[in-house]
Amino acid sequence: MAQQQLTIVTGGSRGIGAAICARLARDGSDLVVGYRKNSNAADSVVSLAEVTGRSAIAVQVDTADPESVEQFFRRADEFGVATGFVNNAAVSPQVGNLVDADVEDMHRALDVNLFGYLLCARRAIRSLAAGGAIVNISSANANLGSPGVYVHYAASKAAIDALTIGLAKELAPSGIRVNAVAPGIVWSEFHLDPERPAKLASTIPFGRAGQPDEIAGAVSWLLSDDASYTSGTIIRVAGGM
Numbered sequence: 001m002a003q004q005q006l007t008i009v010t011g012g013s014r015g016i017g018a019a020i021c022a023r024l025a026r027d028g029s030d031l032v033v034g035y036r037k038n039s040n041a042a043d044s045v046v047s048l049a050e051v052t053g054r055s056a057i058a059v060q061v062d063t064a065d066p067e068s069v070e071q072f073f074r075r076a077d078e079f080g081v082a083t084g085f086v087n088n089a090a091v092s093p094q095v096g097n098l099v100d101a102d103v104e105d106m107h108r109a110l111d112v113n114l115f116g117y118l119l120c121a122r123r124a125i126r127s128l129a130a131g132g133a134i135v136n137i138s139s140a141n142a143n144l145g146s147p148g149v150y151v152h153y154a155a156s157k158a159a160i161d162a163l164t165i166g167l168a169k170e171l172a173p174s175g176i177r178v179n180a181v182a183p184g185i186v187w188s189e190f191h192l193d194p195e196r197p198a199k200l201a202s203t204i205p206f207g208r209a210g211q212p213d214e215i216a217g218a219v220s221w222l223l224s225d226d227a228s229y230t231s232g233t234i235i236r237v238a239g240g241m
Contacts, residue, residue, distance in 0.1 A: 003129065005029035006080045007223065008073070010063055010120055011089030013042035015188030016137065019212030020086055021056075023220045025049035031056040032076040034063070034089065055079075063089045063116035064108075073123045084223040085124040087117050087136040087160075092190050093150045106152050113156040121167060121178075128176055135222045136164050136180040137215075140238035157182075161234055168232030177231040179222045184238025186210040205240030 007024050011017040013035035021031050022045070031049050035042035035058055042058035049056035057079055061072035076082060093109040094102060117136060124134060139157035146154040161180060168178035187197045187209050197209030218235050221227055 003083060004080070005083045005223075006032070007084040007086060008032040008034065008076050008082050008124065008127070009086040009088055010034040010061065010116075011036070012086075013038050013045055013058070015190050016183065016186060016212045016215050017086075017088045018045050019216040020088065020219050021045045022048055023213065023216035024084075024223070025052045025054045025056065027220050027224070028054070029084065029223075030054050030080060032079055032082070033058045034061045034072060036060070036062060036089065061089075063120055064111040066119055069116075069119045069123055073127050077127055081129045082124070082127045083129050083132050085120070085128060085132070085134045086219060086223075087120050087124075087134065089116060089120075090137065090190070093153050095149050095193070097148055098151050101150075101152060109150075109153055110156055113153065114159050117160055117163060121163065125171065125176065131175045133177040133179070133223050133227070134167070134171075135219050136160050136178070137219075138164070138180040138182040138234060140182050140184040140236055140241045142182060142234075144241065164234060165232045172231060177222075177227070179227070179230060179232070180234040181215060181218045181222065182234050182236045182238065183215045184210055184236075184241045186212060186215060188212055203241075204238075208239065210237065210239055 007029045012021045012033035033045050046056040046058050059075045062068040091112045138160045141154040142157040142161050164180040
């Protein structure tokens with residue numbers, strides 16, 4: 001009998017993370033939904049998963065805190081043997097030129113968007129079943145640079161691409177696959193300016209911002225058996241950017 005799928009998702013209570021959880025539940029995976037603050041939103045994601053017949057729990061975690069990450073994965077381990085992990089929790093920094101960037105804002109962005117990814121990937125390796133998979137959520141900005149917007153955020157996502165490629169090679173002998181999805185501009189709660197996707201639509205070849213579900217589909221494929229020979233790959237889902 002095939003092993004029941006169980007996916008751990010950080011930042012799973014809203015935006016792209018919530019869409020990923022909903023898609024994975026529809027595709028047959030049980031879930032551990034990681035969230036930072038909004039327990040009501042996380043509980044809603046759990047309820048939606050349960051409606052599809054899947055089992056799910058919401059667990060609070062600060063991905064930039066090593067002890068919190070350890071407690072999060074211990075709780076996930078108690079829930080079941082993970083077959084997949086989605087490294088998604090991130091924060092959006094203030095928009096502007098680097099010369100004007102607030103140092104504390106820069107620290108928080110790098111702590112969550114880079115150090116947090118490293119902490120979670122490091123710990124997820126111990127929780128994943130043989131043949132499991134990791135999907136990191138990167139960004140199209142990783143190789144666009146985001147000049148005048150947030151180059152330090154883009155730099156953190158470029159580091160996620162390097163993490164994906166290096167860790168894929170490191171874990172290949174153990175049968176764990178590591179890939180990434182790089183979204184472009186997507187309608188979600190991530191943006192400090194909620195109208196930013198509309199304002200930037202004209203800069204996107206497709207002429208519109210993406211929807212979270214369009215990102216979730218790529219993540220689901222990378223976690224599936226259809227991607228069994230895919231590792232070290234970064235799938236760009238960015239409307240042609």
